[in-house]
Every structure is written in C-alpha cells, then in structure tokens.
Amino acid sequence: MHGGGATVVRRPCRSAASIRAIDRLGDIHPTHREIPMKLRTLLAMAVAGVALAASGAAPAVAASAAPRSAAANCYVDSNGTLHCGNGASDLRSEPFFWAPVVSRLTTTYSYFSCWTEGDPHSGGNNIWYYTDGDDGGHGFLPAQRVLTPQDPMPGMYHC
Known part of the structure; x- marks a missing residue:
C-alpha cells in the first residue's frame, strides 16, 4: 500500500x-x-x-481580453466622449506609469472623457485616455488598453 x-x-x-x-x-x-x-x-x-x-488553430481568448473587432464599435459622441471597447487596466492619477493607481477598469466597454499625452507605451504612442473606474475612482490609462482604430480619436476633447 x-x-x-x-x-x-x-x-x-x-x-x-x-x-x-x-x-x-x-x-x-x-x-x-x-x-x-x-x-x-x-x-x-x-x-x-x-x-x-x-x-495554427486559434485558442479561445480569455474573457478579460477585449476582441480587436470592438474597434468597429468605437465612436465619439456629440459631447466629445469616446465610447469604445477596452481591456482591463489600472487607472493612474496622471498619465505616467510612475503615478499612483487610483482606480481599476474591469469592464470591456467604457466611455472616455478626454485624452492627453503621457509616458510612451507599447501601443506605439504616448496617448492616454481619462475615464471613471469601476470601483469609484477615475484616472488615466494608456491608449494601448483602448481598442480605438487610431489615437487620439478625432472629435475627442484634449484634457
């Protein structure tokens, strides 16, 4: 035994x-x-x-990763607010990776009030978007986490 x-x-x-x-x-x-x-x-x-x-078969994509086709659903409304698919991300008090995390974005489709320049990121630019987090705070996330067809999106307000 x-x-x-x-x-x-x-x-x-x-x-x-x-x-x-x-x-x-x-x-x-x-x-x-x-x-x-x-x-x-x-x-x-x-x-x-x-x-x-x-x-060459594609595995299933994790639920937290938003599909790239969500970019087709991105639009800027008449108030200059971007509505777009996104991946989960920390929100920072300023558009820099050293800035403290003030909230978290966990949903996969959100609205973004404005954009600004900040630290360069793996998205190939230095654009950051400002939004309300899913836990009450608000802050910036790098554009690489927002599924826009271009950054910044035309018609959005600059912060």
Whole structure:
C-alpha cells in the first residue's frame, strides 16, 4: 500500500548509453525515476499547447481580453466622449506609469472623457485616455488598453 503523497509512475531502467542521451536532451536525471502525476499532467498540457500553436488553430481568448473587432464599435459622441471597447487596466492619477493607481477598469466597454499625452507605451504612442473606474475612482490609462482604430480619436476633447 502506498503511504499517501503523489501518485508516481515508475520508469523502466535504461542502458547507460540511453541515459547519457536523455541527459543531453535535458530529460530528468536517471536517479530520479519517479515522476509525480501532477508534473506529468503539466508536461502533457505544455506539449498539447505547443501542438495547438503549431497547428495554427486559434485558442479561445480569455474573457478579460477585449476582441480587436470592438474597434468597429468605437465612436465619439456629440459631447466629445469616446465610447469604445477596452481591456482591463489600472487607472493612474496622471498619465505616467510612475503615478499612483487610483482606480481599476474591469469592464470591456467604457466611455472616455478626454485624452492627453503621457509616458510612451507599447501601443506605439504616448496617448492616454481619462475615464471613471469601476470601483469609484477615475484616472488615466494608456491608449494601448483602448481598442480605438487610431489615437487620439478625432472629435475627442484634449484634457
């Protein structure tokens, strides 16, 4: 009877030549003959992920990531307010990454009151949008998190 702990799989003994070959390939060391089931499951999942990526099939997108097609739903209303899809983001008191986080945007479609220049970000520009957070505060987020077709959006107010 097994005394608790992880379920293990016993590996068959290998010749010295095959063990040296395995070590060169980065497999587990031959003295570690037991592989916990959780590790085997994780390895199988990693192999499946690589196979999926190699096949060209697109995996399901996480719910927190807004689809890029949401840019088609972006518009600036007659008050100069942008309505657009977005990804979740921290809102900062100023349009700089060093500024304190004052709120959080968790919804995937929001309105933005104005835009301004701030720190450059991975979106390829330095545009930041100002909005109300989903927890009561308000602040700036980098344009890379807002799914606009261009930054800044024409017709929006400059902060």
